[in-house]
Amino acid sequence: MDDTDRRLIAxxxxxxxxxxxxLAARLGVSRGTVSNRLRRLEDSHVITGYSVQLRPEAEPERIRAWMGVRVxxxxxxxxxxxxxGEPGVAALHxxxxxxxLLAELHAGSNSELSAVLERVRLIQGIAATETSILLATYR
Known part of the structure; x- marks a missing residue:
C-alpha cells in the first residue's frame, strides 16, 4: 500500500x-486508477467489505455492551x-x-443479553469477565 491507497481508504x-x-478528483488521479486500486485492495482482502453504520438512536431497543475478558x-x-462463534458478539478486540480481550455485545433485550453472558461464562479458558452496558454514545 502506498500513500494514494491510504488516502483512498481514508x-x-x-x-x-x-x-x-x-474519489478520483479528491485524489488527483483518474477514475480508472481509483477503480483499479479498489479492485486490487478488495482482491487482496485489505478492503473486506462495506457496511451501513446506524446511529444508536435508530435502534433504541437494541442493547449494546462491552465485555472485558481475562483468559x-x-x-x-x-x-x-x-x-x-457466539452470535451476541458483534466485534472482538x-x-x-x-x-x-474486549468484546462488543449486541442483544435485543435484557433477557437476550443475559443468555449471551451465560453462554460466554461457560466458555473454557475464560478466567474472568466484566460487562458494562452502553447507556449513551456521544460520537
Missing part, C-alpha cells in the same frame, strides 16, 4: 458511498474461536491492560 472510511469520480494461561486462541 476517504472511504469517511463515506464509503463516495462515487469513484469524486486463563495460553488459551487465547481457543477463547477467541469460541467468542467468534485483542487488547492490553487489565483485560486480554
Amino acid at each position: 476517504l472511504l472510511r469517511a463515506d464509503a458511498r463516495t462515487p469513484v469520480a469524486v 486463563e494461561g495460553n488459551q487465547t486462541r481457543a477463547v477467541i474461536a469460541s467468542l467468534m 485483542d487488547t492490553n491492560g487489565r483485560w486480554d
